[in-house]
Amino acid sequence: MVATPLLRISPQAMALKPGSIAARRLGTLKSLPVSNRKLFSTSSAKWAEALERTRNIGIIAHIDAGKTTTTERMLYYSGFTRRIGDVDEGSTVTDFLPAERARGITIQSAAITFHWPPGSPGDKNTVTLQESQPRSAVPHTINLIDTPGHADFTFEVMRSLRILDGAVCILDGVAGVEAQTEQVWHQASTYRIPRLVYVNKLDRDGAAFGRTVKEVGSRLGGWPAVCQIPWFEGGDGRFVGVADVVNIHGLRWSEGDGKSVKMLDLQQLDQEESQLAAELRRARAALVELLSEHDDELVEKFFECDEDHLAVPPQDILNSLRRCLIENKSSRVIPVFAGASFRNIGVQPLLDSVINLLPSPLETADPEVSIGNVKGGLRRLLSGDLLVEQNEKQAASGGKKQKSKKNLQAESQSSIERLQGCGLAFKVVNDAKRGVLVYVRVYSGSLDRNSTLFNTNLNISERVPRLLKMYANDAVEVDSIPAGHIGVVVGLKHARTGDTLVSYAGHKSTPPEPLNTLQLRPIGVPPPVFFAGVEPHSLSEEKKLEESLALLLREDPSLHVTVDEDSGQTLLSGMGELHLEIARDRLLNDLKAKASMGRIEIGYREAPLGASTPVTRIFDKEIAGRKGKAGCTAVVEPWDPYMDSTNSEGNDILSIITHENNQIIITTPNLQVETNKKGIEESPLLPAGLDIPTFRAALQNGVFAALARGPQFTFPMHSTRVTLTFNATEHLYGTDTTASAVSSAARLSTTAALRTLLPPPSSPQSAPGTSPTPGTALMEPLMNVIISVDEASLGAVVHDISSSRGGQIISLDEDLTLPTTDLASSPTSSYSPPQQPPEDLPPIDTSKVYAPRDPFETTSIGGGSLGNTDPVSGSANRPRTIAAKVPLKEMVGYLKHLRSLTAGRGTFVMSVDRFERMSAPRQKAVLIELRGGL
C-alpha cells in the first residue's frame, strides 16, 4: 500500500455550507448571557470564530516523560519549525534558557502559539465545518504552555495551570503514572481543567500500555477511555503505530520524520494484523460501553445503531467524549492516547484530539476573582451581581444604611462598564534581546497597545508600549490581545508574576473603586525552606546585584530576598536546592550579577517558648533630614492557630496572620478613627497625609522586619504572636509621628520584646537570683513525601525512611494528593494551607477498566477485555506508593540514595507539610552542625 499523508483533509476542499456546525455555534453565542458577551467584549462574529478556534493548553507530566520531545514534534508538524529539535542535543525551541539546555530539563514555561492543522484559522476558505467532520478538519490556534516537571518548580506549574483551559498529560509508558504526575494531575483538578493522557515512549523495552491505563484508573482517579491502542508489529514486535478506536482504523508510521503514515481499515487490519484487529474490536466495545455509562446521548446513538458498537459514528463518539470532558464535570472520563514521540509516532492524532476534545476559551469554567471583600466568578462580576454583594457587605461591616438594590445595581453596572479589559500576568521573563516580557492571559475585553494598565496588586498604573504574540523565542508585534488569548506586554517596569492588570475607561490614574481591588485567580506562595547568602564582589556591584535580585523576584515570586539588619547580609531563599541553584545560574550567568552565593542551607525557624514581658520603645531620630518620633509597646508569645480561642476583633484591633504562621495583633486605643467621604479611614490626631491604612501598614512592616530574625538562632520567627499597642495618648508626637517613625518604633519594640525571651548576655540563665526566661526553640521543615517504588524495593525503602531518617510512614498505595502549592488563598494572605482537589470520589475499580494486553508483560495476565484481573498485581514490578512525613534535613540528597535502593527506578516528590519543633537532642545536633561541628 502507498503511504499517504496523514489524515489531512485539505481545508480549501471543504464546502461552505449554511447551517453548518460553525454557523450553529455562532448561534449559541447569541444566546450567551450578557455577562459572557462582556467577557469577550470585542464582540463580533469574528472574535467568536477566532476564540472557538483557540485552545489554551498545557503539557503536564513527570520529569523526563517526554514533554519537550513531544512539543518539538508538534511545532514541526504544524509547520512552525523546519527541523525537529532534540532535547539530548540541546537544540529544542521551547527549552531556550542556557540552564535548561545544559541540563536537558524544562525550567521556565514557554508559551508558544502555532496552528493545527497547518493553515490560518482566519482564512475565509476554512471557516465552515461540516457536521460530520471533526473540529480538527479546520485550522485552529493552539497556545501551548510547556510546564516544568521537576518538583522544585511546582509553583511554576501551578501558575501555568491556572491560565490553561485544557491539558495533555504525558506519561512514560515504562514508568507509568509517577508521583509528580499524580501531584500535578490533582492540582489541575482543583482548577477543573479537562485533560487527555498520552502514553509516550511505547518504543522502549518494558513499555506497558495496558498497565499504564490501569494506573490511570487507580492513581489518577478517573475512568480511562482508551481511544488508541498500541500497534506492535506481529503482536509482540516493534512499536510501529496505533489502532484508532474512535475511527476504527490502524495508523502505521513509516520511519523518518513521521509525516508519512499508512492508514488501514478494519478489513485490511484483519488480513495484515489479525490480533490487533481483534483487540481493536474489543477496545471499541469498551469505549462505547464506558461512554454510555456517563453520557445518555451516546446511549441513544447506540440504540439507533442497533446496539452495534462498531456502527456508532466516530463523530458521535468524539461529541460524547467532549461532553464527558467539558460539560459533565462529574463523569471522570480520561481519554487515553498512545505514541512514541521520539520515534515520531502518534503526535499528529494527539494534536487532532487537542482540537477535538479540549475546550475553547468560550467553554471553560468561570475564572475565580476577588473584588473588595467578596469572591466569585468573573462572569458574575461582569453581570454586576458580585459588586452588589460587595457593596452590601461593605455597608453592613461599616454599620451604614443599606442602599436600595436598584441603586446598587445601577452603581455596579456603571463601574463594570468602565472595565475595558483585565488580564493575569502569569509569567515574567527577562529576555536578553527584548527586555522584560510579561506574559498575560486576557480574561475580559482586551489589552491594547498604548493603553494604561492598573496593577491591582501593586496599586500602580503602567502604560503598554508594545504587545507581542510569542512563538517560543520569536515574537510578532500586535495591537491588541483579546479575551481568551495569551500574549506578552513589553516595557512594563513593575508587573510581577501573578499580578492582575486592569484597563479602564477614563483619565484618572486609578480605576474607580472597587475595580482597583479586582484580583484574578489569586495564588498563594509557599514558605521557602532553603536559603543561601548572596554577596556582591565589591561595593560598586551592590546596586547591580539589588537590581538583578529584584528582577529575579519579579520573575519568580516563590523566591524571597531578605536583608539581615544586623549583619547586612542578603539572603535568598526558595523552595528547593535545585530551585536556588537555578536562581544562582540566572543571577550570575544570565543577569551577569558580579556576586557569589554561599552554601545552600535549610531554612530553620525560631519560636518562643513562653511570653515576653511588655516592652515599650520610643523611636526618636532624624530620618533623611526629617525628625521622626513615635512609640509602641510589644508583647511576644507562642501562637498556635489551632489552639487559639481568643477573639481579636474590634474597632481599634487589627489581626493579621502571616505566611510564617505568625499572628500580629495591632491595637490603637484613643486614636479616634473615622471614615471620610471617600470611604478612607482617618484620625484627626495623625499628621496630615497619614491616613489609617498607611499608618497600619507602617506598624505591620515594622513587626515583619523584627520577626525576620529570631533573638537566639537568627532564623525567622514562626508560631509567634506579637501584640502591638500604639496608644495615641502615649505614643503619638504630633507631626513628628511619620510613617517611617511608626514603623521603626514597631520594629524596635518587637525586637526588644523578642530579646527579653532570653537572659541578658551579662547574666546567664543559671545565674542565682535571676528569674528564668522562657527562651526560644528551633523549628524544622517537615515534608510530605510521596515515593514511587516497585514491590521488590518497598521493604528496604520503608525501613530506610522510618528508621534511618526519623520519618513517619502515613500510608501505602492510597490515591494520594501531594498538597504542595495552594491555589485558593485569599489575595491578602500570601500563603494558606494546601487544599485537596474538589473531588472526594470513590476509587475506581480497576477490574472494570478496559486495557489491552501488554505483549511484554512477564506475569500471567488474562487478556484484554473487561473484567480482567489486574495485570500489575502480584508482580515484583508492581508499582507501590509510600506516603510519609520526614524532616527536610533527612531528605537532602535522598534521590541518589533512593536510586541505589531501588535499582534506579524509585522517584519521589515532596512538599512542606509544616514547621515542627525539634526535640532537644535533635536541636543540639543540628546546632553543632550549623556551627561547623564545634
Ligand SMILES: Nc1nc2c(ncn2[C@@H]2O[C@H](COP(=O)(O)OP(=O)(O)OP(=O)(O)O)[C@@H](O)[C@H]2O)c(=O)[nH]1
Ligand atoms: N525511547 C524514547 N525516548 C524518548 C521518547 N520521548 C522522549 N524520550 C527521551 O526521554 C528523555 C526526556 O525527554 P524530554 O522531552 O526532555 O522530557 P521532558 O518531559 O520535557 O523533561 P523535563 O523538561 O526535564 O521535564 C530524552 O532523552 C528524550 O530523548 C520516546 O518516545 N521514546
